[in-house]
Amino acid sequence: MQKSMNTRIKTFRTIEELATLCIKWLSEKTSGSRNVTIALSGGRTPLAMFEALKNEDWSKVDVNKLRLFWVDERCVPPDHSDSNYGNAISFLTEFFGIPAACIFRMHGENDPLNEVERYGQLINTQLDKEDGFPVFDLTYLGMGEDGHTASIFPGNEDLFDSKKWCATTNQPQSGQHRITLTGSLINHSKEVVLLVTGVSKASIVQEVVLKKGTQKYPVSLVKPTNGSLLWLLDEAAASLLPPDIIEKAI
Numbered sequence: 001m002q003k004s005m006n007t008r009i010k011t012f013r014t015i016e017e018l019a020t021l022c023i024k025w026l027s028e029k030t031s032g033s034r035n036v037t038i039a040l041s042g043g044r045t046p047l048a049m050f051e052a053l054k055n056e057d058w059s060k061v062d063v064n065k066l067r068l069f070w071v072d073e074r075c076v077p078p079d080h081s082d083s084n085y086g087n088a089i090s091f092l093t094e095f096f097g098i099p100a101a102c103i104f105r106m107h108g109e110n111d112p113l114n115e116v117e118r119y120g121q122l123i124n125t126q127l128d129k130e131d132g133f134p135v136f137d138l139t140y141l142g143m144g145e146d147g148h149t150a151s152i153f154p155g156n157e158d159l160f161d162s163k164k165w166c167a168t169t170n171q172p173q174s175g176q177h178r179i180t181l182t183g184s185l186i187n188h189s190k191e192v193v194l195l196v197t198g199v200s201k202a203s204i205v206q207e208v209v210l211k212k213g214t215q216k217y218p219v220s221l222v223k224p225t226n227g228s229l230l231w232l233l234d235e236a237a238a239s240l241l242p243p244d245i246i247e248k249a250i
């Protein structure tokens with residue numbers, strides 16, 4: 001399989017190993033003089049990682065240099081059980097000590113179209129730019145079992161060619177309104193990490209990574225323009241990949 005030069009695939013045995021990798025990255029990146037901008041995904045996987053990060057040593061991370069954003073948000077109030085921000089915020093502030101002023105949620109309770117404009121302007125002021133696009137230092141993505149990423153679902157692939165930075169979509173099964181970063185903005189990140197766990201996603205990981213099959217999944221369009229793409233997989237999600245293309249994360 002011909003991987004593009006800027007794509008790497010790593011596996012990890014436990015979520016605790018992943019948390020250690022994450023703290024190492026955060027410590028290194030925040031040791032410099034500039035702020036570190038990160039876009040977070042929602043769903044279950046980040047919550048498992050946040051739980052593991054509670055047991056890590058954050059003393060070498062300069063949390064005041066972090067600027068946290070979201071890749072997407074469900075159009076619900078922050079105290080709703082579906083809220084990506086609502087599920088993450090106590091980890092970020094109470095356990096990791098990240099100041100609230102460094103955290104920029106999408107206002108899921110707002111009118112979606114108004115929030116797309118507001119969040120786009122916020123990103124415009126907070127991030128450095130390249131080719132006219134704001135650049136995240138790191139965008140952390142998950143992947144759904146239908147190959148969606150962020151809230152870019154099958155049928156929303158045009159968001160990878162959008163000139164905009166944020167958009168509204170609907171979750172296909174529930175119709176739930178979503179706010180999402182566009183694929184074109186995601187592809188301008190310096191680093192994109194696709195964190196995927198579980199055997200239920202192994203076949204779609206195989207299809208996308210090995211470029212097999214004809215189905216074009218939104219996640220297969222994650223191709224950073226100048227940045228790097230790292231697939232971070234647990235051993236179950238990587239179980240259908242040839243071992244020779246996988247690096248061990250630790």
Ligand code: 6PG
Nearest residue numbers: 041042043044045142143144150
């Ligand atoms: C969301 C996410 C979404 C998520 C995938 C994987 O708001 O739900 O941004 O893209 O990353 O659906 O979710 P799990 O981690 O729960 O499998």
